[in-house]
Amino acid sequence: MAELKDDIRRIHEEIERESLFVQALTAEIGKVIVGQKYLVERLLVGLLANGHILIEGVPGLAKTYAVKSLAGAISARFQRIQFTPDLLPADIIGTQIYNQRTGEFTARKGPVFANFVLADEINRAPPKVQSALLEAMQERQVTIGEQTFRLDEPFLVLATQNPIEQEGTYPLPEAQADRFLLKLKVGYPTKEEEKQIVERMTKGAEPKTEPVVDIPTILRARELCTKIYVDEKLKDYILNLVFATRFPKEHNLADLAPLVRYGASPRASIYLLSSARALAFLKRRGFVIPEDIKELAYDVLRHRIILTYEAEAEELTTDDIIRRVLEGVEVP
Amino acid sequence: MVLALLLILAQISSDSLPADSASTGPQLIENGPVRVEWQLIKKPRVLNVGDHIRLRLRVYHPRELTVSPPLPAVPNEVVVLDQKHHIQYRGDTAVDVYDLTLAVFVIGERKLAPFLVSYQQQNRMYLAASDSVPLRVQSLISERMQDINDLKPQVTFPNLLPLWIALGLIGAGLAGYSGWRFWQRYRRRQEELEPELPPWDEALQALSKLPVEEWLSAGQVKRLYYTVSEIVKRYLTRRFEFPAVDQTSTEIVRELKSRKVAVSERFATFFLDADLVKYAKYLPAEPASVVNRARELVELTRPAPEPASPAVEAIK
Structure with a gap:
C-alpha cells in the first residue's frame, strides 16, 4: 500500500486534529452516564450531522439525563420542555406581550430558543404543539407575531417518547417523525453497568458535566463532516x-x-x-x-x-x- | 235500463225537491233550455281498462236556471275520479264547465252512456243528457292468451356426458404427452449442462481471466479492487456457505473467525487493504499484486485433496 490521494489525506489530517474533542466529550459524559455508549454516540452523530433525534425507551433509562449531560459538556444553551396535554404552541415558541409603558407588543421568546432542546415525552402533547416544534425543527426559524427569528446554531432537538402507557398520548404522524434524523431505541443497561449506576447515584451529590467543548468547535467539525x-x-x-x-x-x-x-x-x-x-x-x-x-x-x-x-x-x-x-x- | 236509471235519478233528486213535484218524477227533454256537450281533452293512444281519460262537459242553460252537476247515466261502466267545475257567462246564457277525470271498466268498442243533468222549471224536474261518448277499451290480457298461466311445452336436454368423457380423455392424453416431452427435454438439458465447478476452481478461473494490465494501464485501480474483492466474496459465499456478498468486511472476518478458518487474519488484511482502495482512494504501490493475494487466499482455504485409496496407491 502506498498512500492516500492528497484530498483524502488532507481531510484525514484535519479530522485527526479536529476530532480530539470527541474523546474529551465522551469522557465527560462518561462521568455521569454509565454505559449507554450507543446512545451517546448517536447523540454525537445527530450533533455533527445537524439532525434531530427521537429517543424511545421505557422510563428510567437515562434518556433525559444523557441529553442533559451532553448539553452540559458543551458550553451551549439547554432547555427542557416537558410535553403535557395542556401545553400550547406559545409555551414552546414564545408569544407577544403588551408593554404598558411603551404601549407596544414585544416578542417574548420561548424555550425553543436554545442550542439543545429536550422535548420530553413529545407524544403527550396534542398535534398542534408537536407541529409548532417540528416546524421550528425544519425551518430553523420561529415567527412570533410579525417578527421572524432565526434559531441559534447548533440547534438540536432531542425528543423522547415512552413506548408504554399509550393511553392519552398523541403518536407522532409518520410525516412528522420523518423529520428526525435518527430514531433511537434505548435498552436496559447490563448488570455491571447497573451496579455502577446504583453506586454512583447513591453516593450523595448528583454528578454533573462541565463544559469541555465550545460551539465553534462543533460547527467546525460539522463543516468538516461534509467534506x-x-x-x-x-x-x-x-x-x-x-x-x-x-x-x-x-x-x-x-x-x-x-x-x-x-x-x-x-x-x-x-x-x-x-x-x-x-x-x-x-x-x-x-x-x-x-x-x-x-x-x-x-x-x-x-x-x-x-x-x-x-x-x-x-x-x-x-x-x-x-x-x-x-x-x-x-x-x- | 234507461228507465231504471231515470227512476234512480228521480230518487236522488227527490230529497231536494218540493213534496208535490217529487211525486211526478223528472222528465227527459231533448230540446229544452239546457244543452249538454262533451269534449275529450286527454286520452291515451291505447286505452286499457282502468286508464284515466279527461272529459270536459259544458252545460249551457239560462242564467236564472239552476242545474245539477252531471252524473253518468250508467254508474257501473265508468268511475268519476275527479271533478273540477267553473262557470262562464255569455249574455243571458250560463255555461257550467266540468272537467272530469274518468276511468272506464268495460272493454270493447262501445259508447259510454250519456251524462245527465237535472234542473227544475215551473215546479217540475227535467233532465238533459249529453251524447254518448264512443270509446275503444282494450283488455290487459293478451288476445292470444288462453289462460293466465299458460303451460310451456316440455324441454328435452341432450345427453352430453359421452362427449365430455371423450373430451376429458383427449385432454388428459395431451397433458400427459406434453409432460413427457417436457421431462425428456429437461433431462437432455441436464445431461448437456457442464458440472458446476467447485468454488476454488471457479474463483481461480475468474481471477485468471481478469484483464489486469489493461485496467491498470487505463488507471482503473479501483475497478480492479472492486472486482477482485467481489470474486473473493463469491468464493467465500460458496466455500463456507454464508452470504459474504451481502456482508461488510468486518462481518466477513467475524464470520470466518467464528468458523475458525485458519487464515482469517490474512483475509482481514486483504479486505482492509481492498476497502482503503475502494472507499478511500488509496493508491497501492503494486496494484496488480491484489490478484496474487486473492489467489493465495483461495489456495490456502481450498480443501486438501482426498488421499488416494490403497488400491490406487498399489497401481502407482
Whole structure:
C-alpha cells in the first residue's frame, strides 16, 4: 500500500486534529452516564450531522439525563420542555406581550430558543404543539407575531417518547417523525453497568458535566463532516437500501412486498449519507465505509418504513424489515 | 235500463225537491233550455281498462236556471275520479264547465252512456243528457292468451356426458404427452449442462481471466479492487456457505473467525487493504499484486485433496 490521494489525506489530517474533542466529550459524559455508549454516540452523530433525534425507551433509562449531560459538556444553551396535554404552541415558541409603558407588543421568546432542546415525552402533547416544534425543527426559524427569528446554531432537538402507557398520548404522524434524523431505541443497561449506576447515584451529590467543548468547535467539525469522502458505489449502496424498502421485488426481496406499505422517503437517503459521514468523523476517518452505513441503517430507517396490517399481525417490526433488507442487498 | 236509471235519478233528486213535484218524477227533454256537450281533452293512444281519460262537459242553460252537476247515466261502466267545475257567462246564457277525470271498466268498442243533468222549471224536474261518448277499451290480457298461466311445452336436454368423457380423455392424453416431452427435454438439458465447478476452481478461473494490465494501464485501480474483492466474496459465499456478498468486511472476518478458518487474519488484511482502495482512494504501490493475494487466499482455504485409496496407491 502506498498512500492516500492528497484530498483524502488532507481531510484525514484535519479530522485527526479536529476530532480530539470527541474523546474529551465522551469522557465527560462518561462521568455521569454509565454505559449507554450507543446512545451517546448517536447523540454525537445527530450533533455533527445537524439532525434531530427521537429517543424511545421505557422510563428510567437515562434518556433525559444523557441529553442533559451532553448539553452540559458543551458550553451551549439547554432547555427542557416537558410535553403535557395542556401545553400550547406559545409555551414552546414564545408569544407577544403588551408593554404598558411603551404601549407596544414585544416578542417574548420561548424555550425553543436554545442550542439543545429536550422535548420530553413529545407524544403527550396534542398535534398542534408537536407541529409548532417540528416546524421550528425544519425551518430553523420561529415567527412570533410579525417578527421572524432565526434559531441559534447548533440547534438540536432531542425528543423522547415512552413506548408504554399509550393511553392519552398523541403518536407522532409518520410525516412528522420523518423529520428526525435518527430514531433511537434505548435498552436496559447490563448488570455491571447497573451496579455502577446504583453506586454512583447513591453516593450523595448528583454528578454533573462541565463544559469541555465550545460551539465553534462543533460547527467546525460539522463543516468538516461534509467534506468526508463517500465513494460513488457507497452512494449507490445507500440508494439500493432505501429503494429496497420501497420496491422489495426489484431487489430480490419479494417476501417483503406484502409486509411493507410505504418504504423510506428520499430524506432517508440524505440522512443516511450525512449520518454515515458523522459516524466516520467520530471514528476519525476521512472516508465512509459500508460498516458506517449498515450500523446507522436501523436508526435512520426504522421510523420511515410503514408496515402493512399483515406485518403487524405477524408481530413484525420495522427493525425486522431493515434486517432483511441489509441481508439481501449486496455490499459493494 | 234507461228507465231504471231515470227512476234512480228521480230518487236522488227527490230529497231536494218540493213534496208535490217529487211525486211526478223528472222528465227527459231533448230540446229544452239546457244543452249538454262533451269534449275529450286527454286520452291515451291505447286505452286499457282502468286508464284515466279527461272529459270536459259544458252545460249551457239560462242564467236564472239552476242545474245539477252531471252524473253518468250508467254508474257501473265508468268511475268519476275527479271533478273540477267553473262557470262562464255569455249574455243571458250560463255555461257550467266540468272537467272530469274518468276511468272506464268495460272493454270493447262501445259508447259510454250519456251524462245527465237535472234542473227544475215551473215546479217540475227535467233532465238533459249529453251524447254518448264512443270509446275503444282494450283488455290487459293478451288476445292470444288462453289462460293466465299458460303451460310451456316440455324441454328435452341432450345427453352430453359421452362427449365430455371423450373430451376429458383427449385432454388428459395431451397433458400427459406434453409432460413427457417436457421431462425428456429437461433431462437432455441436464445431461448437456457442464458440472458446476467447485468454488476454488471457479474463483481461480475468474481471477485468471481478469484483464489486469489493461485496467491498470487505463488507471482503473479501483475497478480492479472492486472486482477482485467481489470474486473473493463469491468464493467465500460458496466455500463456507454464508452470504459474504451481502456482508461488510468486518462481518466477513467475524464470520470466518467464528468458523475458525485458519487464515482469517490474512483475509482481514486483504479486505482492509481492498476497502482503503475502494472507499478511500488509496493508491497501492503494486496494484496488480491484489490478484496474487486473492489467489493465495483461495489456495490456502481450498480443501486438501482426498488421499488416494490403497488400491490406487498399489497401481502407482
